[in-house]
Amino acid sequence: MHRPVLACASLLRLEGGRPSLIGSRCADCGEVYFPSAASCTRCLGTRLQPHDLGSSGVLWSWTIQGFCPKPPYDSGETVDNFQPYGVGYVEMASGIKVESRLTSADPALLRIGMPMALTIVPYKLCENGERVSTFAFEPSGEHVKEREHV
C-alpha cells in the first residue's frame, strides 16, 4: 500500500494500512493523553510512554464546521471553495475523548453514541503536487452496513 503523507504523522501509526491513534500514557497513574504529553497533569509524573489508543470509538458530540477556519488551519481552501466538514469528539476505549474531523458533514448521518472508525482522508494538495492526508473518523457498525446494502 502507498504510504500517505500525513499532516500529523506523530499522532498516527499505520500498520498493514490500518491506522491507529498514538497518544501517551502516564507510567505512574495510568492517565492517557492525546496528543501525547510530556508530563502528567494528574499526578505531575514525567514518565509518559507512547500509548496506542486504537482505531475505533463512539461519537460523543459533534458539529458541522461551516466556515473556513483561521490559521493554523492550512488546507489551502479559501472562503470561496471551502467545503464544510463534520468535527466531533470520539470517545476511545480508554475513555479519552479525541477531537477529530469526521468523514460526514451530513447531520442526518451523525448521531451521538454511534460507533466510529478511524480512517485517513485527503487534507490538501501542496504547490509541489504533494497530497497531504489527515485522520478522520467515519461512522461504522451494523446500521452503516445495512444502509450500504440497500
Ligand SMILES: [Zn+2]
Ligand atoms: Zn500520572
